[in-house]
Amino acid sequence: MAETGKNTDLAAKYLLDGKLVAIPTETVYGLAANALNPDAVLSVFDAKKRPHFDPLIIHVTDTAMASEYALFNDDRLHLLAQKFWPGPLTLLLPKKDIIPDLVTSGLNRVAVRIPDHALTMQLLQTIKLPLAAPSANPFGYVSPTEPRHVEKQLGDKIAYILDGGVCKVGLESTIVGLEDEKICVYRLGGLAIEDIEKITGTVELRVNHSSNPSAPGQLKSHYAPRKPLYFGDSELLLQKFDSKKCALISFGAIPKSIDTHLIYNLSATGNLNEAAINLFRFLREADESDAEIVICQKLPETGLGRAINDRLTRASVTS
Numbered sequence: 001m002a003e004t005g006k007n008t009d010l011a012a013k014y015l016l017d018g019k020l021v022a023i024p025t026e027t028v029y030g031l032a033a034n035a036l037n038p039d040a041v042l043s044v045f046d047a048k049k050r051p052h053f054d055p056l057i058i059h060v061t062d063t064a065m066a067s068e069y070a071l072f073n074d075d076r077l078h079l080l081a082q083k084f085w086p087g088p089l090t091l092l093l094p095k096k097d098i099i100p101d102l103v104t105s106g107l108n109r110v111a112v113r114i115p116d117h118a119l120t121m122q123l124l125q126t127i128k129l130p131l132a133a134p135s136a137n138p139f140g141y142v143s144p145t146e147p148r149h150v151e152k153q154l155g156d157k158i159a160y161i162l163d164g165g166v167c168k169v170g171l172e173s174t175i176v177g178l179e180d181e182k183i184c185v186y187r188l189g190g191l192a193i194e195d196i197e198k199i200t201g202t203v204e205l206r207v208n209h210s211s212n213p214s215a216p217g218q219l220k221s222h223y224a225p226r227k228p229l230y231f232g233d234s235e236l237l238l239q240k241f242d243s244k245k246c247a248l249i250s251f252g253a254i255p256k257s258i259d260t261h262l263i264y265n266l267s268a269t270g271n272l273n274e275a276a277i278n279l280f281r282f283l284r285e286a287d288e289s290d291a292e293i294v295i296c297q298k299l300p301e302t303g304l305g306r307a308i309n310d311r312l313t314r315a316s317v318t319s
């Protein structure tokens with residue numbers, strides 16, 4: 001099994017040897033490899049059982065380092081980087097030749113971000129190389145927000161888990177790029193659309209292209225637990241599945257009339273940021289519980305609520 005600790009020098013040594021290291025970020029844990037070493041990148045795909053057509057995000061220390069690997073092809077993207085990096089924003093930018101095609105699955109853009117986590121920043125500053133890192137979960141499953149999630153599913157495939165505690169955002173980054181001169185959002189995530197639009201004006205949402213996606217995080221079935229998950233009005237769903245052992249993932253005050261086998265409340269006070277932090281942990285716990293099915297309440301479509309609803313829609317059997 002993987003060693004776990006906070007030793008960034010040791011993590012750097014493993015990465016320089018072509019091995020895989022799980023890294024903490026503010027969004028979710030990443031499964032990192034030296035992005036300039038195609039063999040190491042290949043082992044990321046193997047460990048996750050991820051199809052090679054699904055490209056990886058590279059993680060860097062600052063915009064100067066980002067510019068070594070990608071071109072800022074629009075002032076609005078540059079402004080977004082200045083405003084939100086380090087943070088839960090990934091930019092799709094024209095790639096420079098130095099990035100192996102394997103990283104971008106042969107596409108001409110590379111996904112880049114600066115993670116907001118002190119330990120991973122220290123690691124990046126030590127190693128001085130871009131780290132290619134998808135979320136550290138088997139392909140299609142829920143992303144990890146704690147070291148133990150990584151250990152449980154991928155512990156035998158990685159050299160080291162850099163322990164940075166619980167992720168403080170809890171949802172993957174929002175992916176943004178330029179297409180037809182428009183600022184497009186390809187994946188809803190930990191940076192709310194409202195915050196992006198304050199900088200760029202109205203954006204175009206291209207998150208639901210389920211055939212031939214430009215980001216497989218757009219695939220309709222993704223982020224899914226193994227148990228059947230139903231998403232919508234939880235009171236109606238609980239009535240419908242009255243005869244089953246249900247785990248309920250709820251939000252806000254829970255009506256007294258609700259009495260079910262297991263209840264996980266994303267945020268009793270109705271705070272969407274708190275809900276984001278709890279979401280993936282609760283999905284895992286519900287999946288590992290003795291419930292037969294998981295029912296999830298739809299959240300308000302504002303702020304991070306939109307990204308949470310997007311994940312739950314993709315995770316649900318009804319989508």
Ligand code: TXA
Pocket residue numbers: 025027028029030031054055056057090092104107109110111115133134135136171172173174175187214215216217218
């Ligand atoms: O918050 C995050 O973004 C986390 C942390 C670890 O940084 N990473 C993450 O990676 O969620 P992953 O691989 O699970 O999701 C990245 C998404 C995928 O849907 C992928 O298809 C898309 O980004 N993507 C990556 N490179 C791309 C590219 N060149 N063009 C289009 N989509 C790309």
Ligand code: MG
Pocket residue numbers: 134135143
């Ligand atoms: Mg992922």
